[in-house]
């Protein structure tokens with residue numbers, strides 16, 4: 399093995415990478431114990447936090463040291479204060495709260511990642527995330543996904559609005575709790591139909607009622623391959639749905655879209671897509687997660703472009719989301735422009 403003169407190869411990067419599991423667990427534990435919200439409320443010493451959270455002094459000291467080392471909190475004397483991003487995203491009640499991410503780790507990641515070796519060896523999912531028995535998993539995970547979806551929906555409304563006719567009829571397929579479809583209906587003064595399993599749809603109905611959408615939002619429970627879609631729609635949204643399926647079923651879903659889309663309609667595909675160089679870690683890890691939970695994958699932009707052209711909906715526009723790993727693909731009938 400050769401080394402450049404004056405440089406030394408060390409195992410630092412490897413050892414740091416190998417602590418990944420510890421990072422996730424540290425964050426999840428802080429969220430479980432409501433440490434960030436407690437600090438925001440003014441409980442900012444170890445003793446005060448121990449009293450507030452009911453956790454042990456020794457345990458909290460170790461946890462706070464790890465949170466300080468990871469820059470979630472800063473220590474000043476014997477007091478802790480939150481970093482700006484911690485305060486915005488991880489304090490309960492914040493408009494941008496993402497702390498429910500702990501459920502995706504507790505309910506899913508902590509169970510499946512230890513089985514990665516087996517999944518890579520055998521190409522067999524260790525947990526089918528869309529299986530019926532996975533309903534309780536979705537109940538806990540979907541509020542977090544919904545918080546992300548609302549932000550994504552607002553962004554999509556801004557960047558695709560010029561292609562959409564006024565007061566559109568929108569179909570949100572695999573809508574989850576309906577966040578992105580709700581945001582589109584609100585932004586475009588439209589009406590939205592969402593399709594998902596009963597467990598999601600009942601919550602989507604409640605959230606749409608609370609958002610004041612009234613009869614501009616309706617939700618149908620069932621399997622998207624079996625429920626009639628009742629087109630035509632001016633907009634069809636597929637938000638983070640297709641990565642759960644292998645190519646043959648992706649094509650089937652896109653064919654259903656072609657059949658249900660109005661002649662001048664717009665298909666919006668919001669997906670986690672690996673970047674062209676395949677050096678984006680989120681896209682890469684996401685494909686491993688799909689290997690363990692479905693027959694799907696983080697399909698590439700070239701694949702989506704080909705499949706959309708095959709069903710007569712060529713890609714009109716594609717944009718990377720400004721935050722997060724999402725990519726928006728916009729397709730309409732006719733020739734690509």
Ligand SMILES: C[S@@+](CC[C@H](N)C(=O)[O-])C[C@H]1O[C@@H](n2cnc3c(N)ncnc32)[C@H](O)[C@@H]1O
Nearest residue numbers: 543547572573574594595620621622637638639
């Ligand atoms: C990853 S979530 C995305 C939710 C939401 N669209 C978003 O962007 O956050 C995928 C959703 O698709 C739903 N889904 C997947 N396959 C489905 C099927 N065959 N029928 C109905 N819903 C399905 C799941 O229940 C889940 O709520």
